[in-house]
């Protein structure tokens with residue numbers, strides 16, 4: 001096996017911990033799982049200084065008994081539906097159910113979700129809790145329901161112009177565990193070939209909050225792949241801030257070209 005391929009395999013295994021003594025700050029550029037307040041402050045400084053990608057994983061953000069009743073309530077009471085998207089002019093049904101909350105509609109994959117402006121009271125409570133934990137405010141929410149292991153979301157970045165530059169995305173998971181995968185954007189000379197890029201896999205458990213910050217949407221794509229063994233339902237709530245589409249932009253325009261599929 002060539003050195004390059006071997007390195008890619010090793011990097012593609014599991015999420016890395018923040019190195020204990022990473023002498024050169026500019027090499028700290030992937031994923032940090034925060035343990036202490038001081039690590040958090042260090043990462044904020046590093047991210048601001050070097051415009052880096054940053055993930056924060058808060059497992060147990062919701063205690064299991066609370067997460068249990070919240071999951072049942074949202075499953076039963078949100079207006080779930082299946083969205084039709086378009087790829088190269090062909091319509092396809094998303095392999096998951098969704099609903100969208102906020103003041104503005106949200107366009108991706110050439111179709112638009114109308115905004116539910118009346119937030120479910122539980123979603124308002126969760127938004128407040130997520131805002132307090134993240135220190136960010138959010139005006140919109142995309143809710144995903146994966147009915148079983150066959151539901152999924154393909155490789156994409158949340159980089160529509162309407163999300164602004166360097167968006168913070170706060171992703172709260174309820175229900176069965178699914179693996180959230182990330183892959184780094186290849187350098188331009190690799191012409192979109194992801195064979196050797198760095199990869200990270202994070203199992204998102206019931207009640208976990210994942211924060212994606214800094215340049216994460218510029219430099220990485222993410223997905224939740226199909227699984228072929230039994231998986232129960234899972235709800236994922238991604239809080240975002242949406243801005244009116246910039247002047248002259250078609251709704252759903254990406255800042256860099258990647259497609260949310262299927």
Ligand SMILES: O=C(O)CCC(=O)C(=O)O
Pocket residue numbers: 142144153158171180204222223224236238
């Ligand atoms: O379900 C997840 O964890 C990811 C959802 C996602 O990538 C999205 O809504 O853009």
